[in-house]
Amino acid sequence: DLEVEPAAEPWPENATLYQPLKEDQILLSDHASSLAVQAYLRMCGLPVQVLCRVNSEFMSPSGKIPFIHVGNQVVSELGPIVQFTKAKGHSLSDGLDDVQRAEMKAYMELVNNMLLTAELYIQWCDDATAAEISRPRYSSPYSWPLSKILAYQKQWEVRRKMNAIGWGGKTLQQVYEDVSQCCQALSQRLGMQPYFFNKQPTELDALVFGHLFTILTTRLTSSELAERVKSYSNLLSFCRRIEQTYFEDKSS
Amino acid sequence: MAAPDELFCWEGDWGLPSVSTDCLVVLAYAQFAGAPLKLRKICNPWRSPSGSLPALKTNQKETLSRPADIIIHLRKQKFNADYDLSAKEGADSLAFISLMEEKLTPALIYTFWVEPKNYVDVTRRWYAEHMTFPLNFFLPGRMQSRQLEKLRLLRGDESLEAGEELEKELYCDAAECMNLLSQRLGSQKFFFGDSPSSLDAYVFGHLAPILKCKLPNGKLQQHLKSLDNLTNFCSDILLLYFPRDGRESSGPKAPPQPDGGDFDNVPNKRRKQLLSALVALGAMLSYALLTGMVSILHVQQGALEEPPDLEPIESHQHEEQGGS
Numbered sequence: 001d002l003e004v005e006p007a008a009e010p011w012p013e014n015a016t017l018y019q020p021l022k023e024d025q026i027l028l029s030d031h032a033s034s035l036a037v038q039a040y041l042r043m044c045g046l047p048v049q050v051l052c053r054v055n056s057e058f059m060s061p062s063g064k065i066p067f068i069h070v071g072n073q074v075v076s077e078l079g080p081i082v083q084f085t086k087a088k089g090h091s092l093s094d095g096l097d098d099v100q101r102a103e104m105k106a107y108m109e110l111v112n113n114m115l116l117t118a119e120l121y122i123q124w125c126d127d128a129t130a131a132e133i134s135r136p137r138y139s140s141p142y143s144w145p146l147s148k149i150l151a152y153q154k155q156w157e158v159r160r161k162m163n164a165i166g167w168g169g170k171t172l173q174q175v176y177e178d179v180s181q182c183c184q185a186l187s188q189r190l191g192m193q194p195y196f197f198n199k200q201p202t203e204l205d206a207l208v209f210g211h212l213f214t215i216l217t218t219r220l221t222s223s224e225l226a227e228r229v230k231s232y233s234n235l236l237s238f239c240r241r242i243e244q245t246y247f248e249d250k251s252s
Numbered sequence: 253m254a255a256p257d258e259l260f261c262w263e264g265d266w267g268l269p270s271v272s273t274d275c276l277v278v279l280a281y282a283q284f285a286g287a288p289l290k291l292r293k294i295c296n297p298w299r300s301p302s303g304s305l306p307a308l309k310t311n312q313k314e315t316l317s318r319p320a321d322i323i324i325h326l327r328k329q330k331f332n333a334d335y336d337l338s339a340k341e342g343a344d345s346l347a348f349i350s351l352m353e354e355k356l357t358p359a360l361i362y363t364f365w366v367e368p369k370n371y372v373d374v375t376r377r378w379y380a381e382h383m384t385f386p387l388n389f390f391l392p393g394r395m396q397s398r399q400l401e402k403l404r405l406l407r408g409d410e411s412l413e414a415g416e417e418l419e420k421e422l423y424c425d426a427a428e429c430m431n432l433l434s435q436r437l438g439s440q441k442f443f444f445g446d447s448p449s450s451l452d453a454y455v456f457g458h459l460a461p462i463l464k465c466k467l468p469n470g471k472l473q474q475h476l477k478s479l480d481n482l483t484n485f486c487s488d489i490l491l492l493y494f495p496r497d498g499r500e501s502s503g504p505k506a507p508p509q510p511d512g513g514d515f516d517n518v519p520n521k522r523r524k525q526l527l528s529a530l531v532a533l534g535a536m537l538s539y540a541l542l543t544g545m546v547s548i549l550h551v552q553q554g555a556l557e558e559p560p561d562l563e564p565i566e567s568h569q570h571e572e573q574g575g576s
Contacts, residue, residue, distance in 0.1 A: 063408060102432040106347035113350035164405040166318050185343035 011088060015048045015070045017041075018056040024140045025054065026065075027133075028218050029119040034066040036210025037078055041068075042246040043201050044090045054141040082203050092202045100197055104204045107189060107196070111204075114182040115211045117167060118175050122225060124158040126172055129221050180228045183212075187232040194241060201242070208235075209242045256288040258309040259322075260300040263293045263382060266464040267490065269497040271378070273360060275306040277319045277457030283493040284448045287331035295382040297391075319457075323450055334449045341444045345451040348436065348443075351429055356458050358406050359426030359472060364461070365399035366414045369468040427475045430459075434479040441488070448489070460486050 019034040020026040026034070034050075041048045048068060053059065060067040060076045067076035075084045085091065093104060123134045138154055139147030162168045167175075186208060195201045196208070215229050216239065230236060259282070261275035270276050270293070282289050289308075294300070300307040301315045308316045308325065316322050327334070334342060364375050379392040404412045412418065433455060442448045443455070462472045463486050477483055490497070540546040 098435045099438075102435045103344065103347065105428075105432055106344070106351040106436075109354045110347040110350040113354055114346075161405040161408075164402045181346065185346045188339045188343040189347075 009071065009088060011046050011090070012071050013047065015046070015068060017048045017050050017066050017068045018053050018059060019050065019066045020056050021052045021054060021141070025137055026052075027123055027137060028214060028220070029116060029123060030057075030065040031218065032116070032119065032211040032214040033064070033078065034210070035214055036207045037066050037068070037081055039209050039242060039246060040078065040082065040092070040203055040206035041085075043092060043206060044085060046085065046090060078203065078207060092200065093197075095200060096197060096202070103189075104197065104202055107186070108204050108207055110182060110185060111207050111211060114178055117162075117165070118179045118182075119211070119215070120158055121162055121167055121170070121175050122172070122220065124155050125162055125167075126221075130155060132221055176224055176228055179225060180231075183229055183232050183235060187235050190234055190238060192234065195238075205238075205242065209239055213239045213243065255311060256290050257311060257325075258292060259289045259306060260292045260294060260309070261306045263295050264497050265378065266461075266466070267497060268460055268464050269494045271461065271465075272305060273357075273457045273461060274319045275457075276460055277453050278306050278308070278322050280448075280453035280456045280489065280493065281319075281323050281333060281450055282326065282331070284333040284450075284453060285326060285331035287326050287329070295379075296384060296387060298387070319454075323453075333447070333453070336447065337444055337449055341449075344436075345444075345449065348433065348451055349454050351432065352454060352458050355425045355429035358403055359422040360458065360462070361399050361403045361406075362414075362419065362422050363467065363469070363472055364465075365396050366403060367419065367467075367469050368414055371396060373468050374465065423471055423475075426472060430476060430479055430482065433459075434482050437481050437485060439481065442485075452485075452489070455482075456486060456489050460490070463487075 017034070017037065020030060022031075038048070038050065056065055056067070057063060061074055062076045064077050067074055068081060070084070073084070075081050082091075093101060096104060122129055124130050135151040135155065139151040142150060159168070170178075190196055195205045197204075212229055212235055216226050216236075218226075220226075259278065261279065262270045262272040264270045268276065269279050279291075281287075294305070297303060297305050301309050302317045304317055306317070306319065306322070308322045310316065310325065316325055326332075334345070337345070363370055365371055376392045376396070379395065380388040382388075383391055400412075404410055437443055443451045459476060459482060462476050463483060465473075467473065537546075
């Protein structure tokens with residue numbers, strides 16, 4: 001999907017980021033991924049306009065949200081977008097040494113492996129949440145019967161994935177425990193520092209912010225997920241700090 | 253303590269205590285933590301209490317399947333290899349285990365189960381040879397389709413097929429993961445000091461099969477061998493904790509028959525081919541005889557030479573003119 005151009009073209013003014021509709025359609029996991037990319041681009045100082053489109057998921061080259069349209073190239077997901085901006089000469093992790101870079105990549109995978117998977121589980125494998133929130137929101141732009149078909153298809157796809165990676169047999173409580181464990185690891189690593197690698201934010205900070213902020217500000221059927229995150233005060237102040245520094249022009 | 257828990261796992265080969273990554277993780281952790289387990293090395297997943305391997309059967313008749321669950325259970329029983337880890341080291345463990353599951357596991361699945369040459373020459377052959385009749389006929393194939401489906405779900409692409417591009421992507425990710433592990437290990441003996449922990453068990457479980465199993469398409473092994481500290485890490489663990497299994501390794505993959513060649517290494521195969529050809533011929537002949545397409549008349553006209561697919565009516569008419 002990614003074409004890496006050796007010549008560093010300047011970042012155009014009309015770069016756009018696509019995501020599903022914010023008010024009615026987007027789900028927790030997609031919003032977290034989208035916010036992570038937006039935070040990363042703001043940290044790099046790269047302007048991007050956020051466009052909400054109903055069919056973003058289908059427009060994306062990999063099928064995942066979000067994706068950016070820069071010049072004549074389309075790149076989706078945080079990993080490839082980080083590489084893409086690096087090819088254009090913008091990088092947040094250049095100042096890290098090898099061991100730190102290894103840790104950064106490992107912690108990013110921790111967030112993908114545990115937090116993102118837990119979000120998907122809660123959205124689609126918990127019957128209450130799936131029926132009240134996920135299916136209605138996912139299918140809101142479409143009319144019957146397409147809405148029903150798409151919603152159940154997505155649910156079935158996610159449940160199959162959960163079974164394949166061994167999460168199918170987990171209970172909701174176990175998933176909340178995993179989220180706590182992940183937050184504890186992140187909290188440990190962050191410690192008292194402003195960012196994960198002391199003074200400068202990196203893509204890891206963007207990713208963690210995207211997920212934690214979304215969990216804290218999204219209403220689900222139960223507030224247990226947000227409560228679990230809230231019990232780590234340094235993570236809360238971390239989110240607030242990034243919000244104030246990079247998103248202050250956003251209203252509230 | 254009551255009677256030890258029973259662990260069912262896949263058999264070992266190529267100098268390893270087990271051929272499966274998950275089983276190796278559990279075995280290594282049990283050795284590191286000094287947990288006494290009754291080992292049942294089998295080659296028939298249907299005989300395991302959970303239907304898959306590895307499986308731990310505890311004293312309370314509970315069955316655990318996921319390596320993470322088994323390790324948690326052992327920890328609860330005070331067999332804790334992570335006792336000396338600081339909180340930060342515990343967090344790092346979790347992060348690096350996630351890194352391996354996201355970046356290394358897909359490549360492992362691909363190299364053992366999806367890559368055509370590897371699967372046919374090594375994996376399927378190994379499982380077919382080690383399983384009992386009649387499982388050896390269908391179970392390897394079924395395991396392969398499950399692994400392919402798992403890879404498809406992990407990558408989020410339903411139409412994934414074996415191919416150059418996919419291989420390059422997966423191996424690139426795996427190589428990067430191995431480089432990162434190597435950088436983190438540095439020149440230490442184990443990842444966190446002098447005694448091994450659960451992270452060491454996971455790294456060993458993922459890397460040892462790559463290191464020890466000789467595959468026709470061995471790009472992962474080449475890359476791993478270029479990382480000395482990881483190679484020594486695996487060899488040290490094998491030497492220290494699995495000395496008996498290490499001694500069984502007789503160099504590179506040694507098929508039981510000394511013949512070279514991919515297909516002729518079993519003399520029985522020739523005999524089976526001949527036998528099946530004879531049976532087919534006999535069946536066709538008896539069918540022809542029974543339906544009267546060919547009749548054994550003691551006439552000198554070579555009626556027997558007529559191939560059975562000639563029209564029966566025509567063959568009787570042309571009988572006097574001789575066969576074709």
